Amino acid sequence: MMAVHGGQLRLSTRGNTDVVDITDGVAAVLRTSGVELGTVVAFVTGSTAALTTMEYELGGVADLQTLLAELTPADRAWEHNERNHDTNAHAHLRAAVIGPSESIPVVGGRLALGTWQQIVLVDFDDRPRERVVTVHVHS
């Protein structure tokens, strides 16, 4: 018996709070595992991206981008940018608040998501990035 089944998703993002629906990729790892009852852990590597769930829909995506742009403006004089001659302090802040991991139960071989609830990667960095999401299925 294997208690954990591991997988990885590799994807390209456009950065700038790009919201990417990764539900199908997570579900594919789950399917490969054959697990009926357990928990999927998804985690994005990197300090300028985050994972959460939301209804993946153009309006909600735009609202999230608007809200975060107002609360953490990219063009403000952040310390991170001044100390490191960098430009993505706002990305670090957004990622830290939302967080890199979610845990989704598996019941009857399916993720316990709602019909309008998708797992999304949000890439806050201010340029396109290659991202790795690690997906572990525990049973």
Next chain:
Amino acid sequence: MMAVHGGQLRLSTRGNTDVVDITDGVAAVLRTSGVELGTVVAFVTGSTAALTTMEYELGGVADLQTLLAELTPADRAWEHNERNHDTNAHAHLRAAVIGPSESIPVVGGRLALGTWQQIVLVDFDDRPRERVVTVHVHS
């Protein structure tokens, strides 16, 4: 040996950032599992509710509702509402930022919570809802 014990909580909320203490329900699932050392994963299905921990106390609940009403006002012209003829864009935003899952270690058969730390479901939708929280105990 069963490595995962699954349970579900079903509850009615009043919506409108109703904060519901689900600690006793989670603890009941844990007790049924008989697990002494492990981790409890709790997850709420749906894109307009979230899970976190807080001191469940009238003042803190009111403060959280005040803060979120200011940061994400219900009556603002959000894109989600305009595109979908909907009214709960603010609920989607709050749920995405706080997130649907928490993982709480079990030590000596008890949740590793503080005395003034409860597991809460926060329902941001703008109407009463029936909610399902899935609780998985891994050992």
Next chain:
Amino acid sequence: MMAVHGGQLRLSTRGNTDVVDITDGVAAVLRTSGVELGTVVAFVTGSTAALTTMEYELGGVADLQTLLAELTPADRAWEHNERNHDTNAHAHLRAAVIGPSESIPVVGGRLALGTWQQIVLVDFDDRPRERVVTVHVHS
């Protein structure tokens, strides 16, 4: 076979949104477990502290403190403080939004963190505190 290996970190913080890098402590528990493929769950006990990941760097730490001080000022007339003759309502709010737990996959015996991604405890309470972080390694 032991499916879960448990450990605890005990640490002193300065409070007031002190950000403490706990990556080495979490990695030490992982090393003791000997787990090659699995997931580490880290959880802070208490309702005025939170866990997340970020680049642990002076600028980013200062930015996070600035942002949270603006969004949830300590000196505002919060209900929690008025009802309980308390002074740390802002700490409760910050902890509830950021959350007490993270789950980090283990691949090849290492945490799936990025080079500039550390696991941090953020202590929002308005005084120095002794904190316990529970670290469970599931395999």
